[in-house]
Amino acid sequence: MKFRLFTPGPSPVPEETLLELAKPVPYHRTPEFRQLLKEVVEDLRYVYRTKNPVVPLTSSGTGGMEAAVANCLAPGDKAICLISGRFGERWRNLCKAFRTEPIAVVVPDGQAVPPEQLAQALKQHPDARAVCCTLSETSTGVANDVAAFGPIVANTPALLLVDAISALGVIECETDEWHIDICVTGSQKALMLPPGLAFLSVSAKARERIERREAGGVFYFDLKKALAKLQEDTPYTPAHTLIRALRVSLKRIRAEGIETIWAKQSRNAAAARAGFQAMGLELFAARPSDGLTVVKVPAGIDGSALLSKLEKQYGMKLAGGQDHLKGKIIRLAHMGYLDQFDVLAALAGVELVLLEMGFPMKVGSGVAAAQQVWAQAAPARQP
Amino acid sequence: MKFRLFTPGPSPVPEETLLELAKPVPYHRTPEFRQLLKEVVEDLRYVYRTKNPVVPLTSSGTGGMEAAVANCLAPGDKAICLISGRFGERWRNLCKAFRTEPIAVVVPDGQAVPPEQLAQALKQHPDARAVCCTLSETSTGVANDVAAFGPIVANTPALLLVDAISALGVIECETDEWHIDICVTGSQKALMLPPGLAFLSVSAKARERIERREAGGVFYFDLKKALAKLQEDTPYTPAHTLIRALRVSLKRIRAEGIETIWAKQSRNAAAARAGFQAMGLELFAARPSDGLTVVKVPAGIDGSALLSKLEKQYGMKLAGGQDHLKGKIIRLAHMGYLDQFDVLAALAGVELVLLEMGFPMKVGSGVAAAQQVWAQAAPARQP
Numbered sequence: 001m002k003f004r005l006f007t008p009g010p011s012p013v014p015e016e017t018l019l020e021l022a023k024p025v026p027y028h029r030t031p032e033f034r035q036l037l038k039e040v041v042e043d044l045r046y047v048y049r050t051k052n053p054v055v056p057l058t059s060s061g062t063g064g065m066e067a068a069v070a071n072c073l074a075p076g077d078k079a080i081c082l083i084s085g086r087f088g089e090r091w092r093n094l095c096k097a098f099r100t101e102p103i104a105v106v107v108p109d110g111q112a113v114p115p116e117q118l119a120q121a122l123k124q125h126p127d128a129r130a131v132c133c134t135l136s137e138t139s140t141g142v143a144n145d146v147a148a149f150g151p152i153v154a155n156t157p158a159l160l161l162v163d164a165i166s167a168l169g170v171i172e173c174e175t176d177e178w179h180i181d182i183c184v185t186g187s188q189k190a191l192m193l194p195p196g197l198a199f200l201s202v203s204a205k206a207r208e209r210i211e212r213r214e215a216g217g218v219f220y221f222d223l224k225k226a227l228a229k230l231q232e233d234t235p236y237t238p239a240h241t242l243i244r245a246l247r248v249s250l251k252r253i254r255a256e257g258i259e260t261i262w263a264k265q266s267r268n269a270a271a272a273r274a275g276f277q278a279m280g281l282e283l284f285a286a287r288p289s290d291g292l293t294v295v296k297v298p299a300g301i302d303g304s305a306l307l308s309k310l311e312k313q314y315g316m317k318l319a320g321g322q323d324h325l326k327g328k329i330i331r332l333a334h335m336g337y338l339d340q341f342d343v344l345a346a347l348a349g350v351e352l353v354l355l356e357m358g359f360p361m362k363v364g365s366g367v368a369a370a371q372q373v374w375a376q377a378a379p380a381r382q383p
Numbered sequence: 384m385k386f387r388l389f390t391p392g393p394s395p396v397p398e399e400t401l402l403e404l405a406k407p408v409p410y411h412r413t414p415e416f417r418q419l420l421k422e423v424v425e426d427l428r429y430v431y432r433t434k435n436p437v438v439p440l441t442s443s444g445t446g447g448m449e450a451a452v453a454n455c456l457a458p459g460d461k462a463i464c465l466i467s468g469r470f471g472e473r474w475r476n477l478c479k480a481f482r483t484e485p486i487a488v489v490v491p492d493g494q495a496v497p498p499e500q501l502a503q504a505l506k507q508h509p510d511a512r513a514v515c516c517t518l519s520e521t522s523t524g525v526a527n528d529v530a531a532f533g534p535i536v537a538n539t540p541a542l543l544l545v546d547a548i549s550a551l552g553v554i555e556c557e558t559d560e561w562h563i564d565i566c567v568t569g570s571q572k573a574l575m576l577p578p579g580l581a582f583l584s585v586s587a588k589a590r591e592r593i594e595r596r597e598a599g600g601v602f603y604f605d606l607k608k609a610l611a612k613l614q615e616d617t618p619y620t621p622a623h624t625l626i627r628a629l630r631v632s633l634k635r636i637r638a639e640g641i642e643t644i645w646a647k648q649s650r651n652a653a654a655a656r657a658g659f660q661a662m663g664l665e666l667f668a669a670r671p672s673d674g675l676t677v678v679k680v681p682a683g684i685d686g687s688a689l690l691s692k693l694e695k696q697y698g699m700k701l702a703g704g705q706d707h708l709k710g711k712i713i714r715l716a717h718m719g720y721l722d723q724f725d726v727l728a729a730l731a732g733v734e735l736v737l738l739e740m741g742f743p744m745k746v747g748s749g750v751a752a753a754q755q756v757w758a759q760a761a762p763a764r765q766p
Binding site for chain 2: 023024026028059061093098195222242
């Protein structure tokens with residue numbers, strides 16, 4: 001049976017990137033590797049829409065978030081954490097671990113954080129040193145309105161730290177225009193690579209903070225050191241075969257064009273939502289991200305059995321809910337190397353399993369509704 | 384031209400491991416991946432010679448060292464750092480970054496730390512909470528006598544933290560028998576994998592310290608969390624395709640047998656030393672590691688030109704000295720997937736370049752001397 005990976009990270013890697021990973025291992029302290037790193041950083045800046053440096057780290061995305069907190073905040077500093085799910089919670093936990101004072105703005109699962117709540121929190125805490133938020137909250141499928149957060153934070157001394165791990169390269173993310181000070185992402189989502197690398201962009205405002213911070217409390221994730229080395233090298237041995245393979249995936253992104261990708265993903269997300277809704281399923285996210293679609297498991301259906309059948313009978317790996325959402329939602333990724341026909345396949349799989357489980361639905365309603373979205377966007381029929 | 388990688392990390396990766404890296408990306412929160420992780424950890428414990436847990440981290444080896452310091456020491460704690468080169472210095476820098484008080488025992492480049500100096504330091508600082516040392520000091524080619532350090536530290540409250548990054552799987556490392564509390568290694572040396580993963584073993588004594596430490600100051604490298612998860616998972620998305628590929632390299636190690644590997648590497652190292660010495664080169668390390676051989680660049684020879692010729696004319700990448708040793712030494716790795724005939728090739732390459740550069744030497748003296756070592760170890764001739 002053919003295997004199809006639809007989890008919101010890791011996500012599928014193009015064959016030519018996989019083959020790059022199988023090439024013999026080179027040495028990394030060479031002019032050739034420095035050139036390669038430079039090229040990769042340049043291409044990342046294109047995806048980030050930034051003129052600022054982008055730092056590669058050998059870690060999961062969480063390592064990138066830790067680097068942001070540990071380098072930009074000192075113990076006792078206030079940080080407003082906008083929490084719309086598990087990954088927003090991660091910011092709060094990171095702040096706690098580094099002994100800063102998190103001011104939590106929490107919204108119910110499935111909701112995005114209203115920009116007004118951020119404005120209010122900043123008014124109440126004008127001494128906040130950072131605002132931490134999540135662009136695409138992978139645990140609930142919500143996209144937060146970071147475009148609106150940016151100008152609110154820009155006029156304060158606070159830095160805007162954004163987890164764009166499952167967002168960058170999928171949905172619009174205008175790092176510079178939106179005044180994002182540190183924008184974190186990981187390799188295993190839209191960048192079409194296996195996990196192992198994290199990246200973050202660093203604005204001038206963030207860099208000033210980083211350069212001025214007291215030494216100590218950070219070593220492996222020391223951004224001051226990483227930024228100083230960036231022109232030539234990484235401070236420690238990087239996962240350099242992943243970086244070499246990233247070049248291949250990034251070339252694919254550049255060839256397609258980031259705006260074309262945003263539009264395509266937006267269409268695929270609209271099709272996924274239309275498909276699920278036509279089947280009679282309810283969307284979980286009030287403000288859905290275009291990187292993944294999250295739907296509620298309908299009453300009378302066993303969510304775990306649904307996912308298990310999809311995997312065993314059709315070779316499709318979708319994700320369920322995490323923690324308290326386990327069994328209550330299913331999450332379908334459509335980012336990176338997943339295209340419209342992959343989304344169509346996933347909808348067809350879910351439909352077949354739901355029909356088998358006795359869920360009342362018109363056969364083909366989901367795939368037809370999705371197809372409707374794509375047909376509207378397809379080149380017009382010749383007269 | 385055929386490329387041959389002889390740097391002491393990264394080192395060559397077997398073809399079957401490379402091909403594993405090119406396989407499609409799976410999801411990692413599954414019973415199958417948990418089983419794979421369990422198997423890999425079990426095989427690592429075999430290589431480590433430990434009954435204790437081995438924690439995988441997605442980072443370079445330095446990340447593993449940071450995890451040891453950040454989890455086992457509190458600010459103000461004294462840590463004796465045995466420094467015989469650049470990587471011993473890294474322990475000191477890590478201790479400083481985490482605001483502990485490093486007590487440095489420094490020996491000149493090329494020397495190993497005499498166990499008596501450790502005993503003396505511990506007598507002077509009976510309140511030391513850790514002893515940090517390097518088994519194979521990759522910057523100088525020295526092997527430290529960790530077997531002797533172990534019993535000295537075991538009778539004190541201090542933990543023995545060992546950087547075995549370029550040692551584990553090459554030279555004897557009896558983690559449990561030598562009373563090593565935390566033994567750190569990286570994926571890109573004898574474990575025959577690209578960089579991206581670090582591992583550390585945790586003794587009962589270290590675990591007690593970790594469990595009791597106050598929360599905070601550590602998140603991504605939180606060993607308490609990693610140890611709690613170890614039976615089932617990793618706290619954050621691991622570089623799981625590297626872990627899957629590691630299984631392949633570890634099976635190779637198990638099939639050969641760790642004691643057989645130690646003996647083989649010891650023989651290859653003896654051959655490399657004999658070869659270089661027969662050419663008239665001087666060893667740099669007074670107590671050489673069997674993972675790499677470091678020789679002084681002879682008077683009248685330009686060290687950088689030598690390395691550059693080796694690379695351009697013969698496709699061989701050896702390493703030079705770092706920092707103040709730049710141009711003064713050359714470093715040849717013989718670990719992991721590098722075998723005796725690879726060592727022979729490297730010796731032949733160095734010989735040819737030295738001859739070309741006018742260094743006086745009998746042609747073939749190096750390769751013949753090395754061959755002599757292997758001939759003595761080869762099966763006896765039939766009568």
